[in-house]
Amino acid sequence: MLVLDSVSKVFPTGAFGRSGVTAVRDVSFAVRPGEVVSLIGESGSGKSTIGRMVLRLSSVTSGRITFDGADIAGLTRSRQLKEYHRRVQGVFQDPFSSYNPIFPADRVLDVVRRGFFPDVGAAAWRERVDEALEVVRLDPGQVRGRYPHQLSGGQLQRLLVARALLLDIRLLVADEIISMLDASTRIDVLNLLADLRARGLGVLFVTHDLALGNYVSDTTVILRRGRVVEMGATATVYADPAHPYTRRLLASVPRLDQRWADLPLDAADTRPCPYHARHPHGGPALLALAEDHHVGCFAEGDAPCQGADGPPA
Numbered sequence: 668m669l670v671l672d673s674v675s676k677v678f679p680t681g682a683f684g685r686s687g688v689t690a691v692r693d694v695s696f697a698v699r700p701g702e703v704v705s706l707i708g709e710s711g712s713g714k715s716t717i718g719r720m721v722l723r724l725s726s727v728t729s730g731r732i733t734f735d736g737a738d739i740a741g742l743t744r745s746r747q748l749k750e751y752h753r754r755v756q757g758v759f760q761d762p763f764s765s766y767n768p769i770f771p772a773d774r775v776l777d778v779v780r781r782g783f784f785p786d787v788g789a790a791a792w793r794e795r796v797d798e799a800l801e802v803v804r805l806d807p808g809q810v811r812g813r814y815p816h817q818l819s820g821g822q823l824q825r826l827l828v829a830r831a832l833l834l835d836i837r838l839l840v841a842d843e844i845i846s847m848l849d850a851s852t853r854i855d856v857l858n859l860l861a862d863l864r865a866r867g868l869g870v871l872f873v874t875h876d877l878a879l880g881n882y883v884s885d886t887t888v889i890l891r892r893g894r895v896v897e898m899g900a901t902a903t904v905y906a907d908p909a910h911p912y913t914r915r916l917l918a919s920v921p922r923l924d925q926r927w928a929d930l931p932l933d934a935a936d937t938r939p940c941p942y943h944a945r946h947p948h949g950g951p952a953l954l955a956l957a958e959d960h961h962v963g964c965f966a967e968g969d970a971p972c973q974g975a976d977g978p979p980a
């Protein structure tokens with residue numbers, strides 16, 4: 668369904684855009700129908716930039732993003748883009764910023780009707796809306812005509828997902844969608860994602876939270892400074908992390924049975940890169956450790972690879 672093939676993004680900076688920030692480097696992965704792929708990395712690792720490129724809110728500098736085989740960079744006419752957004756939608760971190768406080772929150776659903784289904788009659792539309800609200804477990808009576816400040820963050824997020832469902836979407840980009848919610852509403856929204864997956868939707872779940880990624884996703888992509896350092900089946904990556912950065916991230920997740928003073932101060936792994944002879948540093952390809960487990964070079968950023976077994980092949 669969605670395929671990223673060696674995608675990079677450089678933001679021009681400086682006078683006349685002569686220099687640039689490379690936010691995403693040679694990133695390749697896929698999202699299949701009914702699959703939740705989590706994109707995990709620290710702040711600034713390029714997660715949101717990837718989500719924005721998939722949503723066509725930001726252009727790709729090099730590489731290709733295809734949806735059902737078609738390069739989304741080729742969607743230049745507004746009609747083509749509108750069709751794409753019928754299938755691919757995003758929900759973001761701050762639900763309040765998606766609403767205009769002077770209008771009732773369910774106006775976001777009317778906007779879908781006006782923009783995409785002007786020929787659907789009022790009664791039929793109401794039925795569709797009720798169905799979508801039921802899927803996201805919202806009581807129509809509790810949200811109809813209510814203003815954003817009268818609804819909780821979780822209700823507003825679910826309303827945004829209902830809006831996406833009205834469009835018959837096939838891929839949802841969920842960018843930190845629960846990080847502003849309290850613990851009890853978080854689980855509701857997470858369970859909603861599980862429902863969507865069961866309905867065959869693909870989800871690109873952007874998060875910096877490993878525990879969440881483990882909870883919701885089938886596939887995990889670990890990003891560091893714009894580059895994929897490890898990816899694979901979530902169960903494999905979490906049980907048997909191969910890259911020192913992934914291990915460091917996993918070691919830093921707070922655990923209920925540990926207090927902060929018990930945590931190791933430095934979980935850094937300084938082993939030489941065992942893969943570097945097989946994985947030329949800087950190359951876009953990851954090394955396949957197994958069919959569902961890939962790892963990148965241990966070298967950090969643009970530093971030369973400190974391989975144990977001679978220069979890169």
Ligand SMILES: Nc1ncnc2c1ncn2[C@@H]1O[C@H](COP(=O)(O)OP(=O)(O)OP(=O)(O)O)[C@@H](O)[C@H]1O
Binds near residue numbers: 712713
């Ligand atoms: N419009 C822009 N112009 C210049 N640089 C940008 C722009 N947007 C993002 N960047 C840079 O690209 C890099 C990746 O940013 P991005 O927002 O994708 O990271 P992130 O992993 O989503 O971080 P966070 O979790 O903090 O949102 C950062 O170094 C950021 O400063």
